[in-house]
Amino acid sequence: EAGVVQSPRYKIIEKKQPVAFWCNPISGHNTLYWYRQNLGQGPELLIRYENEEAVDDSQLPKDRFSAERLKGVDSTLKIQPAELGDSAVYLCASSLRTGEQETQYFGPGTRLLVL
Amino acid sequence: AQTVTQSQPEMSVQEAETVTLSCTYDTSESDYYLFWYKQPPSRQMILVIRQEAYKQQNATENRFSVNFQKAAKSFSLKISDSQLGDAAMYFCAYRSAFGEYGNKLVFGAGTILRVKS
Numbered sequence: 001e002a003g004v005v006q007s008p009r010y011k012i013i014e015k016k017q018p019v020a021f022w023c024n025p026i027s028g029h030n031t032l033y034w035y036r037q038n039l040g041q042g043p044e045l046l047i048r049y050e051n052e053e054a055v056d057d058s059q060l061p062k063d064r065f066s067a068e069r070l071k072g073v074d075s076t077l078k079i080q081p082a083e084l085g086d087s088a089v090y091l092c093a094s095s096l097r098t099g100e101q102e103t104q105y106f107g108p109g110t111r112l113l114v115l
Numbered sequence: 116a117q118t119v120t121q122s123q124p125e126m127s128v129q130e131a132e133t134v135t136l137s138c139t140y141d142t143s144e145s146d147y148y149l150f151w152y153k154q155p156p157s158r159q160m161i162l163v164i165r166q167e168a169y170k171q172q173n174a175t176e177n178r179f180s181v182n183f184q185k186a187a188k189s190f191s192l193k194i195s196d197s198q199l200g201d202a203a204m205y206f207c208a209y210r211s212a213f214g215e216y217g218n219k220l221v222f223g224a225g226t227i228l229r230v231k232s
Contacts, residue, residue: 003159031218042119042206042222043160056219091160095218104220106152106160 002026004107006092012113018080021110025073025094032069033104034077035091043091049075050097079112087114117142119209121223128197129231135182136192136226138207146212149183149190150220155203163205166190168212194228202230 005024013019025032030051035043046065048056051072060067064083069075079086089111093104118141128134140149151163166174166183173181178198182191194201207223 033218041224042208043220044222045219048218093160102218103162103165105162108157108159 004092004094004105006090006107006110008110009108010111010113012115013082014115015084016081018078019082019112020079021077021090021092021112023075023077023092023107025075025092026096026105029094029096029105030072031095031097031102032075033093033095034067034075035093037089037091037109039088046077046090082112082114084114087112117144117147117209117211117221119207119221119223121207121226123226124224125227125229127229127231128194128201130197130199132197133193133195134197134228136194136205136207136228138190138192138223140188140190140207140209142188142209142211144211144213148210148212149181150208150210151179151181151190151192152206152208152222153201153203154206154225160206164192197230199230199232202228204228 007022032049034046037043047060047067049069052069067077089109091109092107095102095104120139147168149166152160153163154160164176164179178195180193204225206225208220
């Protein structure tokens with residue numbers, strides 16, 4: 001079974017430019033997460049989707065970040081315009097809600113460098 | 116809000132030896148889940164082991180075991196017979212069992228584990 005797929009793996013942009021990340025979760029997983037991982041730190045949740053509904057976006061900087069999961073499968077995270085402080089690894093994870101036995105499976109991440 | 120603290124930025128272990136990674140957490144909840152994730156240099160985060168707070172028995176997965184001390188809010192990971200492939204960043208994570216935070220993983224800052232041959 002294929003794991004969580006993310007693209008691109010690496011992205012270098014200049015500040016004020018837009019950037020987008022794509023995630024395809026494990027087939028059948030209805031819950032999708034976007035995390036941001038700064039260098040030397042643990043991941044922090046940006047947004048969580050249940051199917052196509054964003055149920056927790058309290059940590060998403062909505063002035064410049066947006067996300068969508070239109071058909072409840074793959075998802076896109078966008079930053080416009082990017083700032084120097086956005087340099088980080090953006091991780092996507094998915095899970096299949098099976099009561100309390102939920103396990104989140106992570107993708108390889110997209111490493112973003114803003115110059 | 117819940118917090119997770121990993122006080123060891125870096126640890127080293129000799130191949131075939133045993134190493135213990137520390138984790139403490141802060142919560143006012145009585146029911147929750149704790150996890151150890153491994154992140155090799157390729158950056159794919161992999162679940163190592165999980166523990167349900169309502170279970171007194173410590174979880175074990177082959178060479179990996181935990182020491183869960185609920186009263187002390189401590190959740191350490193023991194790796195026995197360390198192998199070169201164990202070298203990675205290890206993250207301790209907390210997940211509430213309730214409400215709006217029920218799915219959110221709260222991670223510690225991580226511990227880099229180096230394995231010497």
